[in-house]
Amino acid sequence: SQQGEEDPQALSIQEGENATMNCSYKTSINNLQWYRQNSGRGLVHLILIRSNEREKHSGRLRVTLDTSKKSSSLLITASRAADTASYFCATVEYGNKLVFGAGTILRVKS
């Protein structure tokens, strides 16, 4: 089962612009994680934000978490062509089971 919705489903921007992706989830969480997937390959862990955190930064990535709205957003600043990928949020259910959103396909045009 999917955790929730990701919005938008697809995003196309120019290099240098910022990209924002949103994720909603359904259950209480300990943490929320974001992953990137390049062209049907493996997932790369980007960032993890704990339920008691509201914002976290890692390089050009900024993640926010609003537990009252059960939502999170991922901001990629100054995007590059190499950022073209699918981005997934994931929460953890009992037994260390990752539950993923449907993903956002990001295309960065150079």
Added chain:
Amino acid sequence: KAGVTQTPRYLIKTRGQQVTLSCSPISGHRSVSWYQQTPGQGLQFLFEYFSETQRNKGNFPGRFSGRQFSNSRSEMNVSTLELGDSALYLCASSLIPTVDYGYTFGSGTRLTVV
């Protein structure tokens, strides 16, 4: 250090056959999980192993099974393949089975059932 290694990368099988996929986790990682990714269903959890024990299983039929060896390497088996089993199968490893860390994924095995 080496990442998570999945073999083979690509596989074509015929309906009714069975298939075994292999996953070698990062050295020292004892938890291995498997996921199926399809265009229709997205990423779905299959099962998780820790110290050779299956700790959790997703909503998949009994045709899907797995195991973990004493060196933490894991295999998953799908018997009596169906067309709908065509998917990217991803393996993930972590140091210990905890919710507090991200997972490291392999590049996946692309299974095509014809």
